[in-house]
Amino acid sequence: MNTTINIILFGIGNVGSTLIKQVLATNATISLKQGLNLEIPIIANSTTAFFKTNGIKNNWQTDFEIFGFPYKINDIIRYIQKEELGNIIIVDATASRKFVKHYKAFFQQGYHIVTANKIANTLSLDYYNSLRTTILNNWTHFNYETNVGAGLPIIETLRRLSDSGEQIHKIRGVFSGSLSYIFNTFSEKQLLFSEVLQSAQQKGFTEPDIREDLSGKDVARKLLILAREIGLQKELSDIAVESLIPSSLEEIHYLNDFNLKLNELDRYYSDLKVKKSANHVFRYIGELDVLNGTLQTKLVLEPKTSAIGQLRGADAAIEIFSESYKEQPLVIQGAGAGSAVTARGILTDILKIAKQLNTFKLVEA
Template sequence: MSLKINIILFGIGNVGSTLINQIVESKQFFLESQNIELRFPIITNSTLAFFEKDGLKNKWEATRGEAELSGANFAQSAIPFNIEDIIEYVQFQNLENLIAVDATASSHLVKSYIPLIQNGFHIVAANKIANTLHNDFYAALRRNFKKFDKQFLYETNVGAGLPIINTIKDLHHSGEKITKIRGVFSGSLSYIFNRFGKENIPFSQILHDAEKIGYTEPDSREDLSGNDVARKLLILARELGLETEFSNIKITSLLLPNLNEKHSKAEYSVNKLLFDKPYQTAKLTQKENHVLRYIGELDLIQKTLEVKLTSEPESSPLGQLKGADSLIEIYTNSYGENPIVIQGAGAGKEVTARGVLTDILKIASQIRVKESLFA
């Protein structure tokens, strides 16, 4: 008999909808190769939920073509919901092997993690917020996962589909002493500075191109502020046992005193040329054969976290970055001055959704092992 995994999907934006299509495409493969059936009894956006009902075809689990057309199905059948409705539904339907997938950026949903855990849910999160809130919440969350014997996986919190968190966890749990982690954590800023280093184009023009392609957030000040890189550093620091807070991270923003978050979005949009002079100066005053990179750096010896603009040799791994790739260097006692380097696409809906799917399958595998032990 196949193992049925019931996925409650929160968020049907880029990552959530891509995840659905990836599962629909590979549904038969999972059945044949792993004897696992992945189902979506509930799918939600920020305010509405689609609940699977008898006699109502759930097009999210049909063919890919139908899945892509299922927005109408959702719009016609979805209803307002709260977390209590979700919990009541799965209990009434006697659904087992529950995984809540958080493909949102919602801080409100994160507050519901503990009630979900207490009612039988494992959690897979693309959402970074739960791992960057105050240490008290961070610790309480993990106490509940342990108490109720549930899994919490979030590989995509740092580096989208890259195996950064798992690599660091494995090294740490094996007793390896990690001394430093540094790298380019932002795909959008990687793209901007990779082009800026190679091309004779104003910074503002490359920023405009990055916005147009969709590499940046709708308001690119969120990327340039350095806060997203800082959140990723904080997640890694806590994985390694540092009880630190976001406020302890030293962030050197890429924004300017006369062009920052204090200005209106309209002012910011029309004054981006102000970026050109200072960044061109920074570019021209570097050492020869160096390029600018915006990096995060976690020093485990000094216990410091820093986000900053640096000048790197073109011949170094960071200096050779291209496109919108991320690159993380992990320094350890055993590897000495030669870091472990993880490089690849650090952003994008396809790789992020695939990373979420990998976490789902890991939990499914653990559920199967436990079922076999008690069979």
């Protein structure tokens, strides 16, 4: 008999709603091939939840609008208990700091978590380590592949290398889809920097306030997640983050005022471009030098011929140098952002846990 996996989905924006579409579209195949029934009995946004014991169907948006109601987290836990739903996987497709506060309580209930939200993995080391203790003590699973490079298997690859005793020497990569697009385009095309930013905004690659992207903090968070994944006890404050906003524009508070000074930004980047040789391109990278213990994010000139130099569009790429990949790095490259690849990465994380639960059931029987 098939094992039913109950997905409780928080966040039904770009990524969450795409995940629902993918689960509903692939359920029959997954059931046939893997003996797993994926159900989504609860969906919620920041204010409203919708419950359906046997799982939502294609008309979920209408159902959510008509039958959704204001909720508290305890309502969710009570409903799961009342309906005796087992094999619970909480999916966090929010970017909410507030929601992360519930993670420990979920693990203590025996629920597993799959998250696209980077916050839990970038809070203080004390929190990070205590979360791992809670996970272990409750025999639960925590998957977060989409925290770095969306659907690309970066965290899994690093974990496998690290778990097999492989010494990682260095990790460097372009981790941000928006900054990848901005510098891939700026390096190749005769456009002003502000024109490239505008194009990135129009394509939906950037945060509403472009300074979030230009601050380099998102790349720093991803680098921290990778560093911690290979066992380095690092804090966000240990990372030397190079901001892409020239110092003359750093103090500006309001976005409108910043936008009025874009000509200064253009001047700054045009000056940099004059100094660039024809066989190099700009890339904003995160770099973790394990041997020296340094973590930095920075704008570099990269040879056009390297893996990172050859990036196109909004792709991400990571190079892993290690004991076995000393001269030529192991390279993972591909679409590093977008709701379809991110939702697929979440679904892969869900299935990894589901398969373990299924094996456990077979062993118990």
